Amino acid sequence: MQPTRIVDHRADRSWSENAVRLIEADGRRSADTHLHLVTLPAWSRWTVDGRETGVDLYLKDESTHPTGSLKHRLARSLFLYALCNGWITEGTTVIEASSGSTAVSEAYFAQLIGVPFIAVMASSTSPSKTALIERQGGRCHFVDRPGDVYAEALRLEAELDGHFIDQFTMAERATDWRGNNNIAESIFAQMAEEEHPIPTWLVVGAGTGGTSATLGRYLRYRRHPTWLAVVDPQNSVFLPAYESADGTLTSEIGSRIEGIGRPRVEPSFVSQVIDKMIGVPDEASIATARYISERLGRRVGGSTGTNLWGALQLVSGMASERNPGSVVTLLCDPGDRYTGTYFDDDWIAAQGFDLSEPTAVLDEFFATGRWTAPAG
Incomplete structure (x- = not known):
């Protein structure tokens, strides 16, 4: 008889539970x-x-x-949704296609729970915007054409085994x-x-x-x-x-x-x-x-x-x-x-x-x- 295979991921829960606690405590x-x-x-x-x-x-x-805009609520919801779905785990690189206030707030929450964050944006983005993201611990990744940000975010997700948090798709379902x-x-x-x-x-x-x-x-x-x-x-x-x-x-x-x-x-x-x-x-x-x-x-x-x-x-x-x-x-x-x-x-x-x-x-x-x- 073949031995019973057991794959146990229970240890993964402790990190995620603490990440949720950190975000809830911040709120x-x-x-x-x-x-x-x-x-x-x-x-x-x-x-x-x-x-x-x-x-x-x-x-x-x-x-x-704390990050100065309405998008703080959205970013909190997106992170909690991704954590509770198991999409963000310890060390997961979080990626977003944005140079705006959402990316600033997402960088804040990524730093709070200790995961890397990359904002994909057009190379024409003003230095003042990138500075806001970098101030929250995020990294800015540039593309030449604004329309390429989504494809590049997906490419980075695959390359880094990360999570494209995708505010434009997830916003309406992440908030209760x-x-x-x-x-x-x-x-x-x-x-x-x-x-x-x-x-x-x-x-x-x-x-x-x-x-x-x-x-x-x-x-x-x-x-x-x-x-x-x-x-x-x-x-x-x-x-x-x-x-x-x-x-x-x-x-x-x-x-x-x-x-x-x-x-x-x-x-x-x-x-x-x-x-x-x-x-x-x-x-x-x-x-x-x-x-x-x-x-x-x-x-x-x-x-x-x-x-x-x-x-x-x-x-x-x-x-x-x-x-x-x-x-x-x-x-x-x-x-x-x-x-x-x-x-x-x-x-x-x-x-x-x-x-x-x-x-x-x-x-x-x-x-x-x-x-x-x-x-x-």
Whole structure:
């Protein structure tokens, strides 16, 4: 009789369990991000049956995460998902096709649990971006053509016996949309004692699509009467795909608003949970980021400008119809990352941007509540 073969991997569990503990402990040490009530002018309030009511606007400040952006939540979920699936084990090299905030946050978690991290990116990536990743212990691997980053990430995965963590595919499935301290659960918990605790609208952008998928699913799971609006920057295909129901659409031009918008419909973009999409011109995104930065007394990034352009439009509609309620959107990352771009007048001029028209729309909104931007 042949001897019974036994292959025992129980020893592998101890490292993975400790890695999960380290990530969970990091999450517990990090307080939840702030939810700011944005001060709106007097036109946002009115009286009904002797009681004052109106429209309130909130900013969920995701820039206060340890790595400074909304992507910190995604990176934590991606690492926990990969660890619990057994895809990351002791010594596994983690690989991502990104030069943005997700790669910064993933480098942070890789360093936390003691595994190597490689971000595959175009050789044209600015030194300031690579420095953020390297500061968290990651290594940057360059390709000449931006479209080659995915194939190169897969090649490195095979060559190094590593794990391509693939945010664009895994984002919508790595986050537990039913709860477990996701961003939706956090928003509703923080809104509980507000005048309008159940928001009329949640407004977010889409990069991977993971945040909008999480929010949309959570709203349906909890049966909240809240609408989900997704704002989409210029040159992104998410809005055209949503409008035409054609998930095969692609574009040769990438988004100039970092963190959101894609030239293809990513696997994590779940259009069926979105109630409305709003296209936002790049000039409007940047003008709003600069305008709101002045009002808040701190700089915010371009994607926050995109979010707010959509949110302010919805606030205006609710106020004009005397429909009281609340609107919640996200402050995605700090504006100091964009000193040389969105907040640089020379860069603005070099792009051919004229911010005067969207700035006039914002002036009119804050003065009167009216939204005068033409519909696209």
